Amino acid sequence: NAGVMQNPRHLVRRRGQEARLRCSPMKGHSHVYWYRQLPEEGLKFMVYLQKENIIDESGMPKERFSAEFPKEGPSILRIQQVVRGDSAAYFCASKPNLGTNEKLFFGSGTQLSVL
Amino acid sequence: TQLLEQSPQFLSIQEGENLTVYCNSSSVFSSLQWYRQEPGEGPVLLVTVVTGGEVKKLKRLTFQFGDARKDSSLHITAAQTGDTGLYLCAGVDAGGTSYGKLTFGQGTILTVHP
Numbered sequence: 581n582a583g584v585m586q587n588p589r590h591l592v593r594r595r596g597q598e599a600r601l602r603c604s605p606m607k608g609h610s611h612v613y614w615y616r617q618l619p620e621e622g623l624k625f626m627v628y629l630q631k632e633n634i635i636d637e638s639g640m641p642k643e644r645f646s647a648e649f650p651k652e653g654p655s656i657l658r659i660q661q662v663v664r665g666d667s668a669a670y671f672c673a674s675k676p677n678l679g680t681n682e683k684l685f686f687g688s689g690t691q692l693s694v695l
Numbered sequence: 696t697q698l699l700e701q702s703p704q705f706l707s708i709q710e711g712e713n714l715t716v717y718c719n720s721s722s723v724f725s726s727l728q729w730y731r732q733e734p735g736e737g738p739v740l741l742v743t744v745v746t747g748g749e750v751k752k753l754k755r756l757t758f759q760f761g762d763a764r765k766d767s768s769l770h771i772t773a774a775q776t777g778d779t780g781l782y783l784c785a786g787v788d789a790g791g792t793s794y795g796k797l798t799f800g801q802g803t804i805l806t807v808h809p
């Protein structure tokens with residue numbers, strides 16, 4: 581059973597370009613979370629999605645950022661018109677059930693660098 | 696907004712020493728998790744503590760959840776070089792629309808020297 585798969589592992593963009601980060605949750609997992617991590621800091625919650633629904637996007641900037649988790653295919657975190665401050669590691673996590681204490685499985689992350 | 700204060704931020708010790716990492720908040724969490732993260736990888740769950748006052752042991756690691764479920768500690772006995780890494784505490788929200796999202800502390804970078 582493959583783990584949470586994120587791609588690309590590294591993404592370099594120039595200011596003003598778009599960044600698309602993909603996350604395939606573990607098989608059978610229908611709950612996906614996106615987190616952002618700045619250097620030497622903890623992870624900050626961005627958005628929580630279920631299939632075809634955004635449940636909680638309270639941690640996501642209202643401008644330029646969007647997320648989706650379609651019925652088929654991976655979850656996508658999209659950042660439009662990237663700025664240098666968007667440079668960070670973006671982690672996706674998934675779990676199978678709604679219960680709050682189930683184990684969360686994290687992917688290896690996408691390191692976004694904005695030049 | 697719930698916050699978790701984790702301390703110390705950096706810890707550099709010799710192999711064989713003991714250490715404790717603290718995680719404190721003014722908020723109550725339904726449970727608290729501890730993760731370890733290697734460079735270039737995502738966090739990996741070590742343990743979840745659920746009940747106030749709970750103590751869990753994982754080999755040389757001892758995790759404790761405060762009685763009021765606002766704080767937690769991680770104690771490592773006789774540290775080894777393989778314990779080097781970033782340790783993160785994370786509180787699990789219980790109510791409203793939080794649906795179990797995690798609030799992370801800032802992390803503790805532990806370096807164990809041979």
